[in-house]
Amino acid sequence: MSERTSVLAVRCVYGSYPSRLLDLWELYDECKGSENDNPAILPVEQQFMVLELANAGEDLESYQFHNAEQAYALFKQVAFGLAVAEESFQFEHRDLHWGNVLIAPTEQKYATFVLRGRTYRVARRGVAATIIDYSLSRLSLQLPSADTAALYNDLATDDGLFDAVGDYQFEVYRLMRDKLGNDWKNYEPYTNILWLHYTVDKMITALRYTRTNTKIHKHYIAKLKEIKNRILDYGSVVQYVLTDNEL
Secondary structure (H helix, E strand, C coil): CCCECCEEEEEEEECCCCHHHHHHHHHHHHHCCCCCCCHHHCCCCCEEEEEEECCCCEECCCCEECCHHHHHHHHHHHHHHHHHHHHHHCCECCCCCCCCEEEEECCCCEEEEEECCEEEEEECCCEEEEECCCCCCEEEEECCCCCEEEECCCHHHCHHHHCCCCCHHHHHHHHHHHHHCCCCCCCCCHHHHHHHHHHHHHHHHCCEECCCCCHHHHHHHHHHHHHHHHHHHCCCHHHHHHHCCCC
């Protein structure tokens, strides 16, 4: 999709997990908590795929916006990026929580998206969005035989994913499971709508803004609330960006 991070290098390596990285993992776990296993448990002959990615900025949870106009611009970038991916690859992200949307300052005025042959220019308002972490995602690939193959993570085998409580993120996992009937091979773009609903909810209730008393901030908070109230009526992000007159 257009709003994806750039891969600079890929390497396959093996051996013991470096002690410096173990120290950093344990520091992160102590400060923020991790749901993953400590890599110290891995065998000395463990193989790793190492990806070097471009720096795409801070995650949505950490970033401090000037006002809700910037958040609205970011939301539109994410929505159009998802729409292009839906149309091109029958793509579902399936884990688009606010740690998987990165924001970097930019002087570029517009992001450009091509959807169904038409070019759309989306205002950036000083922020550039990047979507990351496709470990739970699903897409369809065209095979030389003209058939298609679904690439996906079978979340039906991960019961623990659906047990957590305390944040809307965890409810979205259960809503996805119900929508798909726990058959994760199928394409169901409504899951992307669920994550956009989650994202706009965070923009209204949890993001950090520096200029909250301005008219423009209040205006765009109202627009975000309107989006939250109607977005679940759409069946896909493609349908949403192409037919929602208020976006």
